[in-house]
Amino acid sequence: MNVLPDKNKGVIKRVVVEHYVKLIFFFVLSFVLVAVNFWFEETESRRNALQEQVFEGFGDLSEEVLVPSNGILRFASSEDGDSPDIVTTWVDEDEKAYVFDFRGGNLWGNFEYSDALVNLWMDERVVLIPDRARFSLSFNGGRVLLSVFDGDVYLGFVDGDMVTDRAVTPYEPEFINVFLVPVDSQVVVPISRVDMGLKGVFHSKLAKEFRYAAISNEVRNSAWVVTNLLLDDRAAEILRQRVSTTISGRFLNGDGLLGGVWKWFSDNLTFIEGKRVMRDYENIFLDLERSIAAANKADTFVLDVAFENFVAGVQGLDDEARDDSYFKETLMEYFDSLILFGPEDGRHAVFLRLLESGLLGLSDSEMNEYLWREIYRASVLGDEVVKTALDRYYTGLKASMARVVAEDEVFGRQYLLFQNQLLDNLFLRDPLFFKDNAPSFYRLKYFELKSDFEERLLALFVDPVVSNELRQSMIDMKIRTLKLLKNFFFQEKISISDAREVFRIQFLEIDDLLSESVVGGNQAIVNLFEVEMADIDDFWGYLNSPRYHSRSFGETHNERYIEYLSERDTILSIIGIKEDITGVPQQEVELEDIAQEVEERFRREAQVSVVTVGEVESVDQRFVAVDGVIGGYAFRSSYDRDQDVLRDVIIYNNLVISGEGVSLGTRVVKIDGLLSLMISTFTDAVSGEPEVIVDPTVQEDTFAQRAARIYITDRLNALGFEATIENVSLSNRMSLTYRVDSVVFAERPEFSYSFDFVVAGEKVSNVTVESPSGGGARVFEGEMSLEDLPALSLNLAR
Incomplete structure (x- = not known):
């Protein structure tokens, strides 16, 4: 058996180890490359998950129709029974632009969380353009009824052909005018009134033309509105859950040991430039998602660190990578998804940080529009949140006004006019901006803000005609205020x-x-207030009358105000209000002017033939004595300059209307109702056997003459004369002058008297005294009172 030397065994062992190291290295490398590729693909799929599918057109209108980028349309038959009818005329998915022809029925639109540009055309003359809005729209072919429940809606008016093969914005030059309908407002637009007469008309006049008003409680509580608002809320919650799941369900969240190791491999083992840029994008968006997750958990430390890393990552990109369409579109997708979370949600903080970071590439007007929406979203959370949102919005608007106009003068002016209308509508929605007590937004700052904006806006319009129109529009709004x-x-x-x-x-x-x-001056403000606010002086007077603020005059201000109106002795004119507010003496009003004003008021009544105005002691004197003749009846009265009524009316020594009545309605009479009162009071007493006279005017005169003749006869008899009704006859109907013929004084029956008696003022003139014994006649010129006649008789006797 061969045995390898020890040194050979060492070599073989080293080779085996190196082999396994290489295997492990390439295994890990392969795994990382596959995982990174999966990571990139998962990023794209995640981005797609934040988007709507393509628009599929209109099918069954009994079901809601989804418009890409979170838009919803729902339909119903109109009140007239017209079935909903709508067709698609143009779509550009890349630009998120959709044009529809709405031909009739009821439509509910929800584009609160949508950045799509949507046009709804009606009769090719009116186009509706929602701006993050929820609205109800009814169209029957001849009339448009629009109610806006969230966001803002623009109505563009067209007179003639306008190409509808593209989506239009509210700033198209082809429009003859554009009507901004803000949240909580409704309008009625008859199609027949959409013509060139609307060109150049300011919002205040459009509002009168198209019945611009707050949405009524009846409409707001209708089944159609309540149901759709509930469906919208449910749809928004589904969107929020989908976005939350998408962001929190990342394959890797970048936290912990595994996340750190993964990031090291990604950073050091990615060699292809395109993949490296994509890796940088992924890391940037990973930091953004970490900041969102931290905000949701109210972890401000992690939020601050993660967002700072996100900003640093974006700033570290070169210009080409930062301007890449994929990066910009993905960043906006995150931003638009965060819009779903309102100020009450922690993730809203990331939305605001993104908005104010300057990384989104928004124009000034786009930035301001997002900030404006924040005011709407804050309105349900309390006064202080609204105050903060409004401060943030106006800071941006004021800083950008000049730039917006400089970039595009036509667009800039129109844009700022729209902003002015939005501020006006916000101001008129709620008493919040009228209060000064904490925690409400203090009114002085708001009014200073609005005044500052109006001054800047007026400075942009140098044409005197346009400038005056704009001023008038602002005045109208302040009167509404x-x-x-x-x-x-x-x-x-x-x-x-x-x-x-x-x-x-x-x-x-x-x-x-x-x-x-151009129309400035005191008279202009007087005329304007007389037309628009006839009782403005009363309101100011009450606010400055502490005595009547006591509960002894009533439980509510309404009850106390009624008492104030009935009891006060003076009135405060518009000029007086101005002097009271400014502390600067205004142009003097002559007392003769007041007397003439009162006389002219009575002269406007056709039946008045004589008017005598009593002494006027001051310009704020409320009650003025007036004697006169109306329809043949003489009267004395106290004229109430403030209420334009008569009190303490005396007709032939009869107190017909008393200022001591129980309530306001029983102690006054309007001037145009005085004659009817006289006729009803005296007809039965003097008619006897009434003559058959066809002409009712003649009959009224007959009753009036008989009443006057009876009254004169009674007066003469009370003074000691012997007279009957036959001694008295009408000589001048217009001045109500009666001729008394041949009456004698009981103590000196040798003399007979004839004279003219003017009922209004009870003056005697053209006195002729004759002696039955033939002593001749004597004529006395000038006027005297009826009471002077007995003394004249005694003097003649001597």
């Missing part, structure tokens, strides 16, 4: 001090906008 303020106040949602401060701020801003416009 004051109306809403009043509603919130009387719903007991905000305090007196908050309401007073908001009123002051808005009033001053309106005044500033008017003074800067």
Whole structure:
């Protein structure tokens, strides 16, 4: 038997060991290469799992239709019974763009978590473009009814042919106008009103044209809306679970010893450049996923480290790798998936970090749009969260305004107009922005923010016509704000001090906008408020009347306000409000102007023939004495300048309406109701055997004349004259002047008196005194009171 030398045995042993080492090395290498390849393939499949499938068109409309990138459409017959009808006219899967022709029925759209560009055309004249929105749409061929429950929707208007073989944005030059319908709003658009008359019209006028309003509770609580919102919530939860499973179900999560060894082999045994770049991408996204997982567990330390590694990894890529379409699209897929997690979810922190990192390549306007959506998402979490979101949004918007306009002036101006409308709508949604008490967002900062934005916006429009239109639109919105303020106040949602401060701020801003416009000046603000807010002076007066804030005047502000309106002796004019708020004396209003204003008010009534206005002692005097003649009846009254009604109405010495009534409704009468009141009061008393007269106007005059003749006869007899109704006749119907003929004074029957008696003011003139014994007649010129006649008789006797 041959025995190998010891040294040969050593050589053989070394060769065997080397052989096994090589086998192990190549085995591990092969395994790593296969695993890395699997890793790359798994990355691609994971990315695909975050995306929708391709659009398959419309089949059975009784089932929901999925639009790629998390969009959903559901259908139902319209209220008129029209079956839903919709067809696809254009699709670009690569650009995530979809164009549909909606021909009728009811449609529910959910694109809250979708970045697809969707167009819904109606009658080739109106196109709906949702922006992360949920909405209900009804179309019957002649009318569009849109209600927006989340996000924002743009309605583009077209007059004439417009190519629909591509998806359009709200900024197309072919549109004659675009109407932004924000969350919680609804509009009704008759197709017949979509024409060139809409060109250049600002949002405030479009709102009036298309019945823009808040969604009613009836619509919000309808079965159609409630059902679809529940289905949307369920769909969103499924999406969140799918994303969570995809991210947490990685083959390797990069943690622990095995993850470290795997990463070492990947880094050191990948030799192909393309594979190395893919490995870098994978490591970058692995760090991003680690940060997401840490955020979900509220592990801020791991979150900070992982996200810092992610940022460093991206910054370490060369320009070509960073600009690669695969990398950019994959990064956006992660970002869009994180949109599913709202501010209440820990993973939302990664979404915000990505948004603010500057790594996404977003334009200023795109960045601002994401920040705007954060305000909507925060609205359900409390005032302070909304405040933070709004601060973040406006900081970005203010910093980017100039750049957005500089890059594209037409787009920039329109974009900023839309932002202004969104801010207005946000402001009008809730009393949150009117409050000053913690923890609510303090109003001064909001108003300063809005005022600052409006000043910057106005500076971009140099054309005086356009600038004035924009100012008017802003004024309209501030008047709406004051109306809403009043509603919130009387719903007991905000305090007196908050309401007073908001009123002051808005009033001053309106005044500033008017003074800067072509139609500026005090009269402009007076006219505007008289038309839009006739009772604004009452509201301000109440806010500044502490006496009436006591519960002794009522349990609620509504009850106290009614008492305030009925009891106060003065009124505060619009000019007075301005002086009160600014502390600067305004142009003096002459007392004669007040008297003339009151007289003109009565002269507007066709039946009024005589008006005598009593003394006006101050411009804020609420009650003014007015005597007059209406429809042949003389009256004395106290005119309420504030309420435009009459109190303490006296007709022929009869107190018909008393200011001491139990309630407001029983102690006043409107001017146009005064004649009817007189007729109903005196007809039965004076008609006797009524004459048969066809013309009702003549009959009213007859009753009025008889009432006046009876009244004059009674007055004369009370003073000692011997008179009957036959001695009194109407001589001037317009001035209500009666001729009294041949009456004698009982104490001096030798004299006979004839004279004119003006009922309004009870003045006597053209007095003629005759002696039955033939002593001749004497004529007295000038006016005197009826009570002066007896003394005249006594003087004649002497």
